[in-house]
Amino acid sequence: MRAVWSGSITFGLVNVPVKAYSATKRHDVALHQVHDADGGRIRYQRRCEVCGKKVDYEHIDKAYEDGEQTVVLTDEDFDSLPAAQNDEIEVVQFVPSDQIDPITLGKSYFLEPQSKSPKSYLLLRQALQDTERTAVVTFALRQKTRLGVLRVQDAVLVLQDIRWADEVREVDFPATRSRAKIGTKEKKLAAALVDQFASDFTPEEFEDSYQVELRQLIDAKLDQGEALDTEATFGESPKDSDGEGEGEGEGEGEGEDAEVIDLMQALKASLDKKRGGRKTPARGSSSGTGSTAGAKTSGSKKTTPQKSGTQKTGSKKTASKKSTPKTSTSKTSTPKKTGTRRKSA
Known part of the structure; x- marks a missing residue:
């Protein structure tokens, strides 16, 4: 496996150097698109609407449009944000595990201890097991600040990102408020x-x-x-x-x-x-x-x-x-x- 992130877990004054690896993978059969007439491979090209030229990915920036004006953001702009420089998984709370709503859970990462002595890693793992609580953490990954949880699976610490509170929709289906009686x-x-x-x-x-x-x-x-x-x-x-x-x-x-x-x-x-x-x-x-x-x-x-x-x-x-x-x-x-x-x- 290839590490997707490296940094450290911090809770109080304890520092736990770790590397993160994707915990899951896709098993879907890889498919691509072809022309039904001759089987030729269909490929999408990125072309500029101004000059009409094909643009390589390294020359593409992101932009925000408010309806009247467009602001172009370069990789340097993203890297300059303070949160992007954060290489710590900071523990902010230890909460009862049943308080984490499964609907908020996202991608999981296995955390490997990186220090010569894994004592701090083992200490945090044992603390989570003994207290039967889940650690709520904040961290940055791929230019995004994320909320997550730390839990134990077998002998490994697992980091799992969770959605922010305003990312979960509120619903009220009329049928769920039915007065139908169940015998x-x-x-x-x-x-x-x-x-x-x-x-x-x-x-x-x-x-x-x-x-x-x-x-x-x-x-x-x-x-x-x-x-x-x-x-x-x-x-x-x-x-x-x-x-x-x-x-x-x-x-x-x-x-x-x-x-x-x-x-x-x-x-x-x-x-x-x-x-x-x-x-x-x-x-x-x-x-x-x-x-x-x-x-x-x-x-x-x-x-x-x-x-x-x-x-x-x-x-x-x-x-x-x-x-x-x-x-x-x-x-x-x-x-x-x-x-x-x-x-x-």
Whole structure:
């Protein structure tokens, strides 16, 4: 890994020299744009609207326009700002960890101790663990002053920037202020459903199915030289993958009572499905798919298309995921097909 920042953490008179490394990376397949007629690469050129010449990046400055005048800001202008020269992560508060709103959290960085003796690094780490608090810090990175938090992950200090208070929007959706009453039965069924799905979070068990399918498509194109049968690759036609079906949207406009009935049916169907397990795959196929909630519940039953046997790459798991929208609105399904549904978390 390459360090993106170096400086020190300061809390009181304690100084902790560190280097920061990006804690995350993207796993998306890298794509670029081409001309559909001949496959030629599409590239964007930066041209000046005054002289019409192509401009290299090193000759580009930033500017602010107030509607009448434009102020040009050079790299030297940005570097002259006092905050840009700050190479310290200053601890300003130690707060209860549950007071940090997850919606404000941004990019994470691993912090590596840089001093010959890591004692101050270990001291700060131990203090955060013992007090069960999170350190609120201020720091500068890439010409921006940032607010952040310091926390411990395994044996490493992690710096995570957070949004300023005025960057989080305030919302007031009318539907959230509805006076609709939730009955005791609905509450009990919902609680039972939550209990059925309760488990420890295991992120390694999940995968980005879109990227898996995209890689599968690319590999098929490479193997077949552009003569690609999409249906043979994914087990279905792309036109069927939009998730639309004849059962979707039923019951709309029938009033609140219809929504409550569909919600009850969806909860009951979900519980029946979880309790039935593999031995009774047909129990989860009751009605209740008319509303959005019902459609979502029935969508959890995944069937393996018969066409998946013709896949070139042999990935049944990917084909099964791709076929989810097609089967989510189906009114009926045979026990044989639903028996292949994905194991729940």
